[in-house]
Amino acid sequence: MGRPVRPILSRERICTAALDIVDKEGLAGLSMRKLAGKLGVQVSSLYEHVQTKDDVLHEVANTIMANVDVSGFETGDWRHGVASWARSYRAALAAHPHIVPFLAYGPARREASLRRADAVHGGLVGAGWPPRYATMIGASTKYLVIGSAMSSFAGGFDDDIQVYVDRYPHLAGAHRLPEHADEIDRDSFELALEMFLDGLTALHARVVGNAGDSTKS
Structure with a gap:
């Protein structure tokens, strides 16, 4: 043999x-x-x-970070870049939630993570954001994505109505949340992302406008 x-x-x-x-x-x-x-x-x-x-x-x-899409920044539209990056980032982490605590420590020397961080920073700076703001936007987006991927608001409630009856009148329907957890968590992330981007859009107008005014004076 x-x-x-x-x-x-x-x-x-x-x-x-x-x-x-x-x-x-x-x-x-x-x-x-x-x-x-x-x-x-x-x-x-x-x-x-x-x-x-x-x-x-x-x-x-x-391997996981290689699935995160940062190509949206190539359009020159920083808002589109952040939105598409955040959504694909969340999708990649949500598919493998147990690895999220390890990823949360930062990119270390991981090639895929560093390439994406470089693309994000470069795309933001190229759109007029000062480097310090670009760094903070990258960090803030990471906080939003990792927080969303690590926990489920809707899934955190008990499916036993007796837990909420009488004692918590404003949570009378909370026992129904777990069965809709995926939808609620997705829509909650989208709401937070939209509000985040709206705030950044207003900030961008001020920051870039102030930078332009200072160069004229």
């Missing part, structure tokens, strides 16, 4: 398997031993491709 064929490993296969574990069991459920078992290899084989568990998670994060 021939020798058993050794499973062929690659960073892509490792990343796919790791993401599957995280999606099903959360960040705490991922270990190098469990990952090796899922791939049908010895733990030592993993270390030929990745150095640590964090190394694996950075690969996973890169």
